[in-house]
Amino acid sequence: MTTAAKSATRPGLSHLQADPSSPHTPLRTFSSAFSSPSISYRAEEEVLVFELGARHLSAGISGESNPRCRLSFSPDDGRRVGDYRWCMPEYQDRPRKRKRKYNWGEDHELWRMDLRGVDLDLVEDKIEREVRKAFADYLLLDSKNKRMVLVLPSLMPHRLLSSVLSCIFSNFQTPSITLLSSPIINTAAAGCRAGLVVDIGWAETTMTAVYELCEVFCARTTRAMRFVTLRMADLLKKYAEPSTADTHVQVSALNDEERGPGQSSPDSRYFDFAEEVSTRIAWCSIEPRLAATSNKETNAAQTLEQGQSDSGKPPGLQQAQEQINISIPSPLPPRKTLKIPFDKLSEPVEDGLFATSKDLRDLDDHEQPLHQLLYKTLLSLPTDVRSQCMARIIITGGGSNIPGLKTRLLNELRSTVNDRGWDPVYGKVAIEARNQWEKILKSRLRGDTNPVSGNAATHYHHHLEPRQIRDPIAEKLDAAKMKNAKVSAAAGEIRGVETLGAWAGGSLVANLKVKGVVEVDRDSFLTNGLAGAKKESEVTHATQRTTGFGARSGLGEKTGWTLGAWA
Numbered sequence: 001m002t003t004a005a006k007s008a009t010r011p012g013l014s015h016l017q018a019d020p021s022s023p024h025t026p027l028r029t030f031s032s033a034f035s036s037p038s039i040s041y042r043a044e045e046e047v048l049v050f051e052l053g054a055r056h057l058s059a060g061i062s063g064e065s066n067p068r069c070r071l072s073f074s075p076d077d078g079r080r081v082g083d084y085r086w087c088m089p090e091y092q093d094r095p096r097k098r099k100r101k102y103n104w105g106e107d108h109e110l111w112r113m114d115l116r117g118v119d120l121d122l123v124e125d126k127i128e129r130e131v132r133k134a135f136a137d138y139l140l141l142d143s144k145n146k147r148m149v150l151v152l153p154s155l156m157p158h159r160l161l162s163s164v165l166s167c168i169f170s171n172f173q174t175p176s177i178t179l180l181s182s183p184i185i186n187t188a189a190a191g192c193r194a195g196l197v198v199d200i201g202w203a204e205t206t207m208t209a210v211y212e213l214c215e216v217f218c219a220r221t222t223r224a225m226r227f228v229t230l231r232m233a234d235l236l237k238k239y240a241e242p243s244t245a246d247t248h249v250q251v252s253a254l255n256d257e258e259r260g261p262g263q264s265s266p267d268s269r270y271f272d273f274a275e276e277v278s279t280r281i282a283w284c285s286i287e288p289r290l291a292a293t294s295n296k297e298t299n300a301a302q303t304l305e306q307g308q309s310d311s312g313k314p315p316g317l318q319q320a321q322e323q324i325n326i327s328i329p330s331p332l333p334p335r336k337t338l339k340i341p342f343d344k345l346s347e348p349v350e351d352g353l354f355a356t357s358k359d360l361r362d363l364d365d366h367e368q369p370l371h372q373l374l375y376k377t378l379l380s381l382p383t384d385v386r387s388q389c390m391a392r393i394i395i396t397g398g399g400s401n402i403p404g405l406k407t408r409l410l411n412e413l414r415s416t417v418n419d420r421g422w423d424p425v426y427g428k429v430a431i432e433a434r435n436q437w438e439k440i441l442k443s444r445l446r447g448d449t450n451p452v453s454g455n456a457a458t459h460y461h462h463h464l465e466p467r468q469i470r471d472p473i474a475e476k477l478d479a480a481k482m483k484n485a486k487v488s489a490a491a492g493e494i495r496g497v498e499t500l501g502a503w504a505g506g507s508l509v510a511n512l513k514v515k516g517v518v519e520v521d522r523d524s525f526l527t528n529g530l531a532g533a534k535k536e537s538e539v540t541h542a543t544q545r546t547t548g549f550g551a552r553s554g555l556g557e558k559t560g561w562t563l564g565a566w567a
Helices: 011-016 120-139 158-171 182-189 225-240 270-280 296-306 315-323 342-354 370-379 383-389 405-420 428-446 455-459 472-484 502-511 522-532
Strands: 048-052 056-061 069-072 148-152 176-181 195-200 205-211 214-221 325-329 337-341 393-396 518-521
Touching: 048 120, 048 502, 056 120, 056 502, 069 120, 120 158, 148 158, 148 182, 148 502, 158 176, 158 522, 176 182, 176 502, 182 195, 182 205, 182 214, 182 393, 182 502, 195 370, 195 383, 205 370, 205 383, 214 370, 225 270, 225 337, 225 342, 270 342, 325 342, 337 342, 342 370, 342 405, 370 383, 370 405, 393 405, 518 522
Parallel strands: 048 148, 148 176, 195 393
Antiparallel strands: 048 056, 056 069, 176 518, 195 205, 205 214, 325 337
């Protein structure tokens, strides 16, 4: 084997030349048209979307249609390490402490709007545990340098909001949190800019009017899923215990007001059972039932004239439903199968949300039925806002999944509007005045000069307007304006609109990569807390200006952050 001769010019570098006989990888050349992307390609920044409610936490990544996890807060999640009592056979059968009606289900709640007696440190610990569980088991991401979008109710106490933000900023390395209002996000997820959002939650039902993606009015009632679960527990207890099964006490009579301060709610063991039955089997009749009034004979006469039963349904349908029994296996002692009529499973929903067993005069302002509160909310809005909101009624929340509830709520609203119109005054005197006014209008059409005599004519004389002179030119101009105007066909009609939900709306908005109105910076919050937020009038946008070197600065950037709807 011969070796190459040494070079005469550079003899000392001949040993660095590659040996052709040794294996080596040749250099490859690629055409620019078929080359791979540059290594400087930056991946899309992932934005985390969290929806935090009183009982659930939903987490996922922006751009996805559904959250990756939905975690609930329960007392079983707070066990200590090594606590295996739940594995014992007698654990579910052991007697538990009975709680008052106002404390029903408090172990399954994260917070309450009434912060008296709420341990905020415990709330922070629960949030931290569930968020860490979401990151480790479902999101599979590192929370460092991940921007977060948090969907919250629009009305929250500042102490509670401060605890939520402090928990996330202190335990996770997220640089900023964007707060989004749940009613506005539900409206955006429905594809609307205006609407009336009816959120049937756990502790309360909120009705928020949204116009041009801004909240203009909000009302609330305590009739929500907690009422329904409590009524369902009463129903299950009635059929589970033989001593109370023979009594004629209706479930609707076991309401919070009639229990008395010394009486307690059903055993807390019924909570999981009642909630599962309410979620799986409970339903709501779509036909409005007759509300309880003091004049029962008048209601009975109206019922016979309409050919309906007391429940508002035809007698044949009601009798068929009462003959159908639903078999429900009870996990509580005595373990037996409960035979409950199918018609009875709708009573907890109708009595808890629509107050079918009580007169409206006996209800306080904070416990109004859903249909009455919905009507009063629309009545409180201006005419132009009302026409847009009543055509876009968005019913959401956990209670909206009950079959027949959405249709029943819209039917109740239509019935109320047909009976009362949009007159805030109602009652016997208002009905007589409305009848007199209809007589006057009919008499005017017939051409009578004095349609009503006596005090009624004097009382309604100011309502009579002078006959306007017909102007053909003005009528043509108005017709041309109406022809060219773009008016929504659904404006002024009572109509329901489906929404994708608060989390899906937050995912959609976060994927647009726009700067939110309420965007809290981590360093600013840890330094000043909520006190660092400014008022709406103090937050300004810097105008475009030029410095001495010709560089532009402050182009549309905010000089501070505000709490927006949470201020």
